Amino acid sequence: xxxxxxxxxxxxxxxxxxxxxxxxxxxxxxxxxxxxxxxxxxxxxxxxxxxxxxxxxxxxxxxxxxxxxxxxxxxxxxxxxxxxxxxxxxxxxxxxxxxxxxxxxxxxxxxxxxxxxxxxxxxxxxxxxxxxxxxxxxxxxx
Numbered sequence: 001x002x003x004x005x006x007x008x009x010x011x012x013x014x015x016x017x018x019x020x021x022x023x024x025x026x027x028x029x030x031x032x033x034x035x036x037x038x039x040x041x042x043x044x045x046x047x048x049x050x051x052x053x054x055x056x057x058x059x060x061x062x063x064x065x066x067x068x069x070x071x072x073x074x075x076x077x078x079x080x081x082x083x084x085x086x087x088x089x090x091x092x093x094x095x096x097x098x099x100x101x102x103x104x105x106x107x108x109x110x111x112x113x114x115x116x117x118x119x120x121x122x123x124x125x126x127x128x129x130x131x132x133x134x135x136x137x138x139x140x141x142x
Contacts, residue, residue: 021110030104032059036097038134042127044072044093045119050109052088056080059101062137064130066093072120077133080104093120097134 011017014033018026034040044066054063061080066072068091080086088094098104122130 016106024110026106026108026110026112028106028108030054030096030098030102030106032098032100032102038062038097038131041095041097041122041130043119043121044095045117046091046093047088047108047112047117048091049116050112051090052094052112053107054080054086054088054096055084055105055107056082057103057105058082059103060099061096061102061104062134063088063096064094064133066095066126068092072122072126075126075129075133077130077137079137095130 007020009019011019011029011031014031015035016028016030018028020027041064044064046068054061062077063080063086064075064077065088067074072093078086096104
């Protein structure tokens, strides 16, 4: 096999890391980091110009959504299952929490950035809701 035609990459660090950018798309890896522990979640983000696809590779990840529009509402959570694709639609507020073994593959537009992806600070009642959703979703998944 001629490896000059195949780039092989990985990421073993913590948090989010783009690993491949090509034309209009990007593949990134999201791994556990302290900032993403449920008790540390303080914001949600949405992408105004594209969907974002998540695939759980290992460990556990809970994906939270907060509706669409200018504010966060109708919060929900899903415990991701390995090798299933979770497509967060354009304009949907979302965040996630991973356990220490968690690794998630992310596919998104290459130009996804803070310029087209606003972040909102969660209110205290929303933080409490995320923690409730986390506890109930985690119990269902076990």
